[in-house]
Amino acid sequence: MTVMDAAFDKQFGEAWNAQQCLGILGLPGVWLTIASIGEDAVGFALSRVILDEAELLLLGVSPRFRRRGIGQALLDATMENARHRGVNHLHLEVRQGNPAISLYERNGFSEVGRRADYYRGADGSLFDAFSLTRSLRRD
Incomplete structure (x- = not known):
């Protein structure tokens, strides 16, 4: 679980x-x-x-390997795996301010809901949770 420990910033x-x-x-x-x-x-x-739906629960890349397309490759693999499992939509939840939001937006995810003050940072700060979804259909 070393990669998991490295991928998630403790401040959040x-x-x-x-x-x-x-x-x-x-x-x-x-x-x-x-x-x-x-x-x-x-x-x-x-x-x-x-x-009939897939959910991306966690996606993380070790900080020293970010900005190299690894997050994109993981997201692509997740979407392809979900398609092979017969689902047409992929959902995820992401903390407000998470840099991965831009990755999700570039890949066609759109906001379908928001939970106010859902996440608590290590310093007690509150952050909204954004619920995002996208179609996996290749029409």
């Missing part, structure tokens, strides 16, 4: 811990995609399918 608080990630991996419809450079894991995406 509320990152998933290793036990939570390992616990969800055993559930039906859950999959993990890992990005590697050589023998080093540098990023990951944790996703699941429930009924």
Whole structure:
């Protein structure tokens, strides 16, 4: 879980811990995609399918490997895997101010909801949660 620890900035608080990630991996419809450079894991995406929809639960890239297309590759792999599982929409939730928002916007995600003051930063600051979705259809 070293890549997970590195990928989530502690200032934002509320990152998933290793036990939570390992616990969800055993559930039906859950999959993990890992990005590697050589023998080093540098990023990951944790996703699941429930009924006819997919959800991107976590996407993280180790800070020293950011801005190299790894997040895009993980998102592409997640969308393709979800399509192969027969779903037509991918949903995610992201904290206000998270730099990954621009990645999601570039990939056609749009805001469908917002939860005010949902996330609490390590310093007690409150941040909204943005609910985003996009179609996976290739029409």
